[in-house]
Amino acid sequence: MKANLTLRALALAGVATAFLPHYALAQDAGTTDDDSNIIVVTAQGREQSLADVPVAISAVSGEMLAKSGTTDIRELNQVAPSLLVSSTGNEANGSARIRGIGTVGDNPGLESSVAVFVDGVYRSRSGNALSELGPIDRIEILRGPQGTLGGRNSSAGMISVYTAPPEFELSGYGAFTYGNFDAMRIEGGINAPLSDTIAARVDGVYFKRDGFYNDVTNGTRINDRDRYLVRAQMLFEPSDSVSFRLVGDYSKKDEACCAATFVQPDFAPLARVSPGLDSFARPTTGGALTSTSNPIVPILLALGQNPLGLSQSTFNRNIYPTAGRSYQGETEDYGISGELNWELGAVTLTSITGYREYSNFQGSDADYTTVDLLYRTPGPNAGAREFKTFTQEIRLQGSLFDDRVDWLVGGFYANEKLQTRDNLRFGTQYGAFAPCRIVLAINPALVSPGSTGCLSAGGRGALQAANGGAGAFGAATPLIFAGLDTLAQVRDRGGTGDVYNQKSENFALFTHNIFRITDTLDLTLGLRYTNETKKFDATFGNDNTFCPTNRARLSPLLSGPLAGLAGGLIALSCQGNSSAELDGLSLSDKRDEDEFTGTAILSWKPTPDLMTYASYSRGYKAGGFNLDRSALANPVFFNRNTVNVSNLQFEEETVKAFEIGAKYSTREFGLSVAAFRQEFSNFQLNTFNGSVFLVQNVNSCGTALNGADRDASAATGACSPDQIQPGVIAQGFEMEATINPIPDLGFTLGLTYADTKFENDLIGRDTGAPLDPALRLLPGDNMSNAPEITATASASWTPEISASGMRGLVFVNARMTGDYNTGSDLLYGKEQDGFVVVNGRIGVTNIADRFAIEGWVQNLFDKQYTQVAFNTPFVAPQQTYSAFLAEPRTYGITLRGSF
Template sequence: MTDRSVTLRRAVFAALAVSTAVALPVSAQEAQQQGEGGRSIETIIVTAQKREQNLQDVPIVVTAVSGQLLQDTGVKDIKDLTIVAPGLTVTSTSSEASTTARIRGIGTVGDNPGLESSVGVVIDGIYRPRNGVAFGDLGELERIEVLKGPQGTLFGKNTSAGVINIVTKKPTFDFGTDVELTGGNYGALEGSASINGGFNDKLAGRLYVAARERDGYLDVNTGAGPRTEDEENDRKVQTARGQLLFQASEALEVRFTGDYTKREEHCCSGVPTFNGPTVAAINALAGGAGTQNPPDPFNRTAFLNRGTDQDTTDVGASMEINWDLNALGGATLTSVTGWRNWEFVNGQDVDYTAADIWYRESDGNHSAEFDQLSQEFRLAGETDRLNWLVGAFYADEQLTSKQQLQYGTQYRTYISALAGAAAPIFNAFIPLNGYPTTLGQRDLHEQDSQSWALFTNNNIKFTDAIEFTLGLRYTNESKDLDTLYRNTHTGQGCGTLRANFAALQATMAGAGLTAAQIAQLNRVAVGIGCAAITDPIYNNLANSQSIDESEWSGTAKLSFRFTDEVMAYASFARGYKAGGFNLDRVRTGSAALPPGAPGGVGASLDTSFDKELVDSYEVGLKTQWLDNTLLLNATVFYQDYTDFQLNTFDGVQFLVTSLDTVTSEGVDLDLVWFTPLEQLSFQGGVTYAETEIDDPAALANPGLFDQNRENDRLSFAPEWSASLSATFEQPIGSSFIWRTNVGAKYTSEYNTGSNLAPQKMQDSITTVNARTGFGAEDERWMIEAWAQNLTEEEYYQVVYDAPLQTGSYDAFLGAPRTYGLTARFKFR
């Protein structure tokens, strides 16, 4: 045990001993006046155990954020949510479809659709197969719950690190219309409207529509084109969500939901952060302006000569039935049926420079599509001492992934440029048309995934103070993948280099080049001239793979209520995430040697990776103080991951490996405080987590880690994460109100790269959002001024190896300061 671990354990148990405590929650909206001049925090309802409970009775770390606080802090998608949730990080990379959520430093890099998410996203009871599939306008929100730690019993799929449970507003029988209009910098224009009410005493409906657009916040140097757009990271989104609520009787309720989102943008470019030896060649090819040298990432200038059009369509329908069965002693049968189709088409300037090296056309040949059908049944009931639930879950998911990479006009010239003085030697071994423009890789992956599970979760009250929770889930996952690897060229460039590799060595040695120069030129020949995109071994290569696995997950929790205000608990949870397949080209042997030769190159026909398992232990307190005006909660956690799925981009392709052991241990501290000053309330929290790679035996892949990484922190795993939100609400006269909210999020330094390269570090950052508004006390109208990233904090989302540019690094930036005015109107 390390000294740091010992110190951690002593510190956290000392914290528990003095009754510090965990699990954040809500806004002043949840409070009601009590007594004369006093306020208290009323019951905060969450559904972390698939039934409505008071947050303080749930033996799970839950951050519950109300609709009002979500509105005050400007949360419209899961990335915005990080400002109010300590321990939660959400980033995106080459597209907003590649969005990744992490809790306590645990998550799955989202660029490779073959990997499922470690943090599950569930919207109105329907799980989303990847975090990026859940990235969009969330519409009218009732609340969002962030459940920390594995949730493998009730939520099941993709929840080995936690769950983001999103609950939208359901129809009510009271008529009302809401309208919201926003204008802001970067040409932001937004509008939304909803109408809600009853058609009769049994049927109610709600319709929400929204349109949002914004100019890009990166300037673009387009070089010689053909790109003409001079901005990047713009956005245009249209959303519609319709619902019907049918209350057939007091015992039967049915909710129908249909939604549609269309998202169009030019997104998402990286900017240079560190230039290696390739920068001279890049700039020479682009007439002196291929990339920025020296780098100045926060002047927010991208270099792109090709288009980055991205279109996302997300459509779905669901039906939830809740039926009270009197014949079963008041048990409730719940059925949740969901169908979703999500499609993403992507164009990309893959080299992120104004040189024309390689790219992806937005013609539909680089895309991903998920078609998903899911069904869940739950039967739940309760007696004086027992709260029981049994259920079944089924999901059928069809994934179609098209992978396209095309040669630009300067692919061959770039190889020669990197050779420098040895270019004449290289040119003799590279056919003039070895890398024909517009041609390249065009692979097709079709994956059929089926999952079914049986589960139960039961709470037993031995006494009024002691309660035991036992949950168990059995899951079966099967995946069948059919892949057609295809080159739209013959592979003549790589084939010629490979066939003449020995002659190339002799020619370079005869030219008097040093060993170091020869080694560098060999890396160029093999890494670029014979990169996987160029390799003739993938000419019309068909492959089929399958996995079929079963796993148990579950939980056991014991809670003890000392008083009405203090509850302690200890828990164990087992989480599971399915194995899968790397949807990229994976080769064996040396790319310099021909197939069949000793050590020669081969196409790996087994791209599978193992399932990910986690054992989690928690000890926590949930407490209320000062006449129920202060919630102060704390939890100590230890999570042990086996075969942690790690996805890494090496500048050419994605590598997937399993780390034998990753551990995350630390403390969650959270509070809600309604201060003696009646207008002022706070909520916030702190997460301290040591999330480390523990087993050096897992690090034998020299293409991933360049040194032993035992006891190194995992990427995107800051030690400290803290959030604080302050709300001040002041009545003005008898008719008006002024409300101000300021929220801040602090994150200590962390590495943004899966391979932990030191160039990928992000320093500690603090982001601040603020909103102030004046309006009618009955909320008929309100005008608000707001700012996101008020202090213009400059930070990286992800730093990555610049494609085909060994030694250079680019970054996807965090958003700059945005600000504007919002007008809200309510008609009742």
């Protein structure tokens, strides 16, 4: 199937090159000189022609972003084949991936592999940038590790957003959009010169839309939009040598997010059978809702699960959560920044100062079922995260020896204060559901969901009478009954307020120099030293007193033949380390890192229109702390007085990258190709196993583990420290092309082949510790959300249709994505078949030199696909999955005006 898709992808690429257009590749954006069509970017800390930059970069202009309907970084997927941005259970969890490499955003303790900057100011996590962008000048997408320039280090790439700046000319604009799902978007702004040296600009966006999910239980809509952005700027240019730009912005979202549906057979048609796992037990089998092929289904139904939620299509957007539970949340994001550019003779000083605050909370029915198993009550402690970030970057740049050396030196400082708060609790029916998991393991025939401990009187009697009256578990039978009855009392218990604080200080010194060896041959050398310090503290609140009760009662059985049964009772009583033993406990820790990173690039221009290059770079992403109490001990057996806070730490991620490429650029035609190989050590993996979030550093072992990394044991598969090797390899090639036969017509194409996979013989951490058994499908397989083949294509035609200058607009773009697994543990029921998404826009512009009207559609063919499939909480041991769906077809009309 994958081979066929590859052939289809190559065929699509060939057709698109000849006929189909593709919008938004590197040569189609940036600042353009009207005479020479030169595109200017700042990817290397100085203004350069895109065709002269020997790195893999895509740049997209604000005009092209408007045509494609891009209003936040998630929609860049449609214009950049190597990029994939997705979000999961919370808008703040947005994750960006480049060449298949990224960081799952559910745990804010992990920084993003793909750093996001807006006007040169670092956004602490990718999800922090999932908001309205407003008017944009351009967006630069740098592929591969950014270990020298760019402010914050990143191991996979960078997204740099440059908003539209103030200008010394009076102008204004407005736009009104109305679409399906009762969508309404209003945007407007004004730009004015206040004097000969000062210009100001104010922009605003308001967007409101009904949700894509219908909450049948509570009669509301989920995944709606209700957000706005205000941005004010001032540009001060007292002389030709000094420019200072001040930017302040505020945005707010008050939305319900994010619902999920159960995975059915209409999803994951390529699901493979995985050794060591039970067959994929979806909620239904052959349409029989009460089928016992998945024994969890009858239990859920008996406890009140709406049967439609289990039997409908994966892509039916009716959901049936618990009555009274809400996904409502709130996000605030604001900040101020200033950029100074000062020409001091032959030296240019650039200073970028930024301060930002970001806060988010989101309520949720965290088990996604009608049965009340797990929830967060909306409010300031509901899965909340707050960032306060100060950054300062200073660069000095100049030239020596008649411009034979273009030198740059600089420094970067960041101070980030992160606080997360949580109130995750077991629901009111957890105590009725959880014992049934145990009774299923004892004897499915004895399951009685309506009875205490999930055992009817007859069931208890049968177990007591077993073994000739000695009881099914011998002398321990009363303890097992007591354990079940105690577990049945875990109702509306759990977190009362967990608070995690992390303070990070980062400073770096860097240099980036271009040596012009000859008129056509350049050598670029860059080096960066980074020091990172993180201080952590946490305080826990919890009222689950039944956890320590069962722990004390059943721990003596853990060394005998009933260890599995006793361990299961304790684990379900204390799931995720939800225990009153933690109540009032405070922990603290600290970590320090020092890293050298850098790059070396040799580039050659045999002709003015052609450049070739070869490069090596080393990248780095900081380590940190797992901000999740479940990581304090795994399994959950711990002593409050001996809690090991070091279990929360994970190590820094490093990468060595090699690349060769070529760029050819003329007005009529542009082509950029690159081949790459990236080797990741201590790859930071975050995955949800159905009960807790696991964070592991993934490496491989140079000595064969003989399958010990693929078994269900946490004790097997260790590696000698001197045999540790990179655990993830990404390699492949990229191609971007543009054809502009006449000024009004443009065709472009992008194609990425990325073989991004885990090595064989995997281990966890850089100590050689065994891989967690929940990750036993990883060795030798492709990474999640890393399709091998991705192609993008677009066409733009803007013919003049009247002598007054009125123009038509016809625009279409498409993204073809190959097969990939959406789950970071690679469980086979999470596979997504390849698909194509097409967007289009048609209209008339420049009406009376002022107005435009456009009709548009996103996801023209209403392709149904998922962003991420995941293990349904508490139901996952039966291999039942849920999925966060991508957006359906949207369409509407936009009216624009300007002066």
